[in-house]
Amino acid sequence: MLLNKKLNENYIFLILYFTLLIGFYLNEDFNGGAIQDWRSYENTITKFSVNFYEALMTYDTFGDRHSPFIHIVFSFLKKLGLSFSSIRFLNLHLMLLIIFFFYQCLKLKFKNVEKKYLKALVALIFLSTTFRSLSIWPDSRLYGILFFILSLKYFLLFQYQNKPNDFTNASINTFFLAISSYFSPNFAVFSIYFFYHFFLRFKISSKIFYIVFINIILALPAFYYIFYLDINFLIQPGTPGATGSFKFGSPEFNFANKIIIISSIFFFYLLPIIIKQNLFELNKKSLSFFLILGFPIFLLCIYSFDYKLEYSGGGIFFIASNLFLKNNIFFFTISFFAIYYVFFKNFKFNNTFLFFLIIISNIQLTIYHKYYDPMILILSFTILDFNIKEKFFNYINILNFYYLYLFFLCAKTLKKILFFF
Numbered sequence: 001m002l003l004n005k006k007l008n009e010n011y012i013f014l015i016l017y018f019t020l021l022i023g024f025y026l027n028e029d030f031n032g033g034a035i036q037d038w039r040s041y042e043n044t045i046t047k048f049s050v051n052f053y054e055a056l057m058t059y060d061t062f063g064d065r066h067s068p069f070i071h072i073v074f075s076f077l078k079k080l081g082l083s084f085s086s087i088r089f090l091n092l093h094l095m096l097l098i099i100f101f102f103y104q105c106l107k108l109k110f111k112n113v114e115k116k117y118l119k120a121l122v123a124l125i126f127l128s129t130t131f132r133s134l135s136i137w138p139d140s141r142l143y144g145i146l147f148f149i150l151s152l153k154y155f156l157l158f159q160y161q162n163k164p165n166d167f168t169n170a171s172i173n174t175f176f177l178a179i180s181s182y183f184s185p186n187f188a189v190f191s192i193y194f195f196y197h198f199f200l201r202f203k204i205s206s207k208i209f210y211i212v213f214i215n216i217i218l219a220l221p222a223f224y225y226i227f228y229l230d231i232n233f234l235i236q237p238g239t240p241g242a243t244g245s246f247k248f249g250s251p252e253f254n255f256a257n258k259i260i261i262i263s264s265i266f267f268f269y270l271l272p273i274i275i276k277q278n279l280f281e282l283n284k285k286s287l288s289f290f291l292i293l294g295f296p297i298f299l300l301c302i303y304s305f306d307y308k309l310e311y312s313g314g315g316i317f318f319i320a321s322n323l324f325l326k327n328n329i330f331f332f333t334i335s336f337f338a339i340y341y342v343f344f345k346n347f348k349f350n351n352t353f354l355f356f357l358i359i360i361s362n363i364q365l366t367i368y369h370k371y372y373d374p375m376i377l378i379l380s381f382t383i384l385d386f387n388i389k390e391k392f393f394n395y396i397n398i399l400n401f402y403y404l405y406l407f408f409l410c411a412k413t414l415k416k417i418l419f420f421f
Helices: 009-025 034-050 052-057 069-079 084-094 096-109 115-127 129-136 140-160 163-183 185-202 206-228 255-269 271-276 284-304 316-324 329-345 349-361 375-380 395-417
Strands: none
Touching: 009 084, 009 115, 009 129, 034 052, 034 069, 034 084, 034 129, 052 069, 069 084, 069 140, 069 163, 084 096, 084 129, 096 115, 096 140, 115 129, 115 395, 129 140, 129 395, 140 163, 140 185, 140 375, 163 185, 163 206, 185 206, 185 349, 255 271, 255 284, 255 316, 255 329, 255 349, 255 375, 255 395, 271 395, 284 329, 316 329, 329 349
């Protein structure tokens, strides 16, 4: 058993850390594609280190949908004399901060839970395929997550700390979210969520106007670069079926695809919580709400759904349904339960609001598991509300998460063996 009452949680960290080091030396890539992405990044980093201005002004011609910010940072390290292997090794250890700050967030929210359970939970990130692949092969996504978690820490301090510090915490949250968004623009949408809560606290006041001012100042360089200089790297077509356009009628604009697929991915990562909370135990209120509003939305999404296997991605249930059954029936069945649980079983405005932001944060056609791993775990134990109480934290419930993540690692390995990618 991976987790045992006699096994010190610090040993778990050490063992899993060594598996990451082994993965580094074996060129591990569970996500598939991380190695190829990094090889292309090496060329981009070199261009920035040789002629920074030219690379910056022609970045939209590189065919890269990722922010240039990470390439800029790495180009400085390259100019300092670090090899690409050294940058990768440094990156691996910087990404450990994700686990450290996630632990700090949990301590803020679950103050009365024994630390050993919190440590065991955060160590789960070592088994995240996205964390492992992008720690070994650097990518902007994990840097976005790192600074996003820092912004979450100060948002939780804003919520739980004494009121005299709330404005300071709100300001720091805004700053770190901006850095997160420069690394990975998808995180910019969360500024809407945070601002909503800041407005509830500060109302119309000098504090809220200052928060708005900070947001504008921090966003100006990005707006100037993308919209004024017209270096729009965000809508580069990169997969079959992609048009590089975000307009009504384009595949990228089909939100039915996003709602159903992202719901199914949430369902997968929340399974240990769902099982604990008895998903199939219906109550009249939530069922009536779902039948009146949720079921028609679900049917509309099915009618508009046009995601294809050749686009790549789609989540584990979509891929399994199409590969083994050659249709979407199993996938739609899972999505039915996913939409019910995520939106209606324990309906909360906060969850629906966040889920809407997560949907619109994906402005491209493809939808991958890796976009939401380990984000769903982090969000579920910080700002999403799935009625997780202190009694949830025990070795059995946490062990169920480990089983889930180990299953996914095995599934990824099997797909590689059978050439499903």
